[in-house]
Amino acid sequence: MKTGDRTARAPVLAVRRLPSAGVRCRVQITGAVMSNANDNLALPQPTGWLDRIINAIVNWLADIGAVTVNAVTAVGSVAIFTLRTVSWLLTRLPRKETLLPNFYQVGVRSLPVVALTGTFIGMVLAVQSYAQFAGLGLETRLGGMINITLVTELGPVLAGTMLAGRVGSAMAAELGTMRVTEQIDALSSMGSNPYHYLVVPRLLACLCLIPALTAVANFMGVVGGAYYSIVILDIDTFHYWYNSQSFVGLYDLFSGLFKSLFFGAAIAILGCHRGFHCDPGAEGVGRAATQAFVYAFVVIIVMDLFLGIALINIYDMIWPEETSLI
Amino acid sequence: MSATDQDQALIDIESLCVRFGRHAVLHDIDVRVPRGQTLAVIGESGCGKTVLMKSIIGLVRPQSGVVRFDGQDLARLGDKELTRQRVRFGFVFQGAALFDSMTVAQNVAFPLRQHSHKPVEKVHEIVLARLAEVGLPPSVVARKPAELSGGMRKRVGLARALSLEPEVILYDEPTTGLDPIMSDVINELIIRTRNHRPVTSIVVTHDMRTAMKVADRVVMLYPLTRLEEDESQIIYDGPPEDMEGSSDPRVAQFVKGEAGARLEEIQAGEGD
Numbered sequence: 001m002k003t004g005d006r007t008a009r010a011p012v013l014a015v016r017r018l019p020s021a022g023v024r025c026r027v028q029i030t031g032a033v034m035s036n037a038n039d040n041l042a043l044p045q046p047t048g049w050l051d052r053i054i055n056a057i058v059n060w061l062a063d064i065g066a067v068t069v070n071a072v073t074a075v076g077s078v079a080i081f082t083l084r085t086v087s088w089l090l091t092r093l094p095r096k097e098t099l100l101p102n103f104y105q106v107g108v109r110s111l112p113v114v115a116l117t118g119t120f121i122g123m124v125l126a127v128q129s130y131a132q133f134a135g136l137g138l139e140t141r142l143g144g145m146i147n148i149t150l151v152t153e154l155g156p157v158l159a160g161t162m163l164a165g166r167v168g169s170a171m172a173a174e175l176g177t178m179r180v181t182e183q184i185d186a187l188s189s190m191g192s193n194p195y196h197y198l199v200v201p202r203l204l205a206c207l208c209l210i211p212a213l214t215a216v217a218n219f220m221g222v223v224g225g226a227y228y229s230i231v232i233l234d235i236d237t238f239h240y241w242y243n244s245q246s247f248v249g250l251y252d253l254f255s256g257l258f259k260s261l262f263f264g265a266a267i268a269i270l271g272c273h274r275g276f277h278c279d280p281g282a283e284g285v286g287r288a289a290t291q292a293f294v295y296a297f298v299v300i301i302v303m304d305l306f307l308g309i310a311l312i313n314i315y316d317m318i319w320p321e322e323t324s325l326i
Numbered sequence: 327m328s329a330t331d332q333d334q335a336l337i338d339i340e341s342l343c344v345r346f347g348r349h350a351v352l353h354d355i356d357v358r359v360p361r362g363q364t365l366a367v368i369g370e371s372g373c374g375k376t377v378l379m380k381s382i383i384g385l386v387r388p389q390s391g392v393v394r395f396d397g398q399d400l401a402r403l404g405d406k407e408l409t410r411q412r413v414r415f416g417f418v419f420q421g422a423a424l425f426d427s428m429t430v431a432q433n434v435a436f437p438l439r440q441h442s443h444k445p446v447e448k449v450h451e452i453v454l455a456r457l458a459e460v461g462l463p464p465s466v467v468a469r470k471p472a473e474l475s476g477g478m479r480k481r482v483g484l485a486r487a488l489s490l491e492p493e494v495i496l497y498d499e500p501t502t503g504l505d506p507i508m509s510d511v512i513n514e515l516i517i518r519t520r521n522h523r524p525v526t527s528i529v530v531t532h533d534m535r536t537a538m539k540v541a542d543r544v545v546m547l548y549p550l551t552r553l554e555e556d557e558s559q560i561i562y563d564g565p566p567e568d569m570e571g572s573s574d575p576r577v578a579q580f581v582k583g584e585a586g587a588r589l590e591e592i593q594a595g596e597g598d
Contacts, residue, residue: 178425181423182420182423183424183426185385185417186423186424188383188384189415190436190437190440190486190490191412191413191437192440193409
């Protein structure tokens with residue numbers, strides 16, 4: 001290699017800032033002279049301590065910029081995905097043969113695991129709170145506490161989490177594999193819209209069935225909590241149910257089911273979105289499945305908080321005098 | 327359109343540029359495909375052949391340039407109209423892209439069920455006819471794509487592409503990954519399909535035997551990264567017979583399968 005020639009002719013190394021904050025800087029090496037021309041690679045090395053601090057701050061700002069740009073891009077991409085799906089949902093309903101398998105997968109196949117977790121969480125609530133309540137002599141109030149926790153929070157969140165793990169990541173893996181093996185392209189090339197054919201049925205299945213699954217989780221939780229409290233902890237049956245009845249209103253039941261609708265939408269949209277934007281290869285599909293669950297779970301928890309606040313405020317507006325639990 | 331009917335090509339690609347992020351794949355491509363022609367697009371892996379094919383059917387959106395199909399700019403069509411135009415195409419994918427949740431019969435019947443309201447018996451009849459056309463026995467209909475060999479999958483892919491009797495068939499690497507005998511079967515099927523139907527075909531391939539055998543015209547693309555500035559990305563456009571005698575050494579090397587300059591690059595890299 002004629003190192004001298006090349007270095008004299010063209011810039012061996014070009015470092016420049018790019019407009020996108022996603023890439024901090026690009027190092028361009030023209031000509032394969034890396035190994036024996038190291039001395040010529042004049043990277044602007046920071047000399048004094050002031051330069052170093054400035055460099056560190058610049059890098060830190062660039063990192064923040066990159067994170068921000070990525071976050072905004074991701075949110076924008078999900079928003080466009082949602083809009084497209086909703087526009088297809090409103091224009092044309094999918095056919096029965098695409099809808100039913102999804103309903104079966106989301107509803108029937110998820111039923112056992114949702115029912116099981118619901119039962120156990122009801123019993124766990126009884127186990128954990130009995131000592132505290134018994135210490136105050138309020139063990140019959142357990143019914144109210146367990147059941148209100150179940151119908152407003154744990155039922156919908158647990159059903160949502162189970163669905164995100166069982167169905168959301170499966171959607172991402174399935175659609176991701178379809179993307180990688182060009183099946184989604186094949187669908188478009190045959191004049192079918194992938195949003196209409198793949199996403200809308202999955203969204204509808206989640207939206208329609210998550211309230212039902214939440215109701216099952218609620219019911220099984222109530223049964224599990226009651227079984228442990230009444231049969232094992234020997235709490236008075238009449239007072240257990242009496243307190244439940246006076247604390248838990250229809251509004252609480254409704255607020256749990258209402259929240260679950262948002263969870264279902266998030267699971268389907270995020271699962272399908274990750275699948276549609278899957279990177280090639282087995283690793284890409286695996287990552288899509290993991291991301292689908294993690295994103296859906298985080299979104300469920302965050303939405304749960306804000307929807308919870310909103311629903312309590314609405315309750316206070318409608319019935320301002322009835323706010324106390326005890 | 328100012329052009330008269332005679333010189334209006336069925337597919338007209340005009341100064342097409344496609345880039346993914348910062349990575350430019352196609353630059354300033356001009357190709358006109360008249361009705362009834364069989365065009366082979368050749369070139370080494372990664373030169374943008376498949377991207378060109380996907381932009382013809384609107385699966386890849388170009389950064390600039392126009393793709394006209396039958397006089398209509400595909401990029402300007404709405405979703406519904408684009409769907410209507412896409413039905414006029416049949417796309418045979420590299421890996422066949424069969425829906426693996428469905429049986430062979432359901433795969434071939436898929437476009438029919440989506441776009442026509444034929445009774446079940448009629449659909450089944452068409453499916454069997456299409457499968458027979460590509461030389462597959464009726465016994466395969468109940469099998470899943472995963473149970474088929476590569477050659478069978480490709481043929482089912484072709485049968486599916488034929489099911490709506492398209493005007494244009496796009497073949498993406500139809501013989502890649504197949505043994506020489508099966509490759510020749512696929513080549514024969516491409517020729518037979520053209521002889522039996524009034525179709526325009528575009529075959530993307532790096533198999534010279536396919537290009538020589540099936541094509542009326544060959545277009546050779548060259549990877550943008552190794553092109554001099556201001557040089558056209560299309561380095562050959564003409565009949566397949568004239569390729570070997572081409573004045574461009576890169577074309578002749580591709581035809582003969584010689585590494586040529588690429589080998590020198592690799593050896594130069596080792597010498598460092």
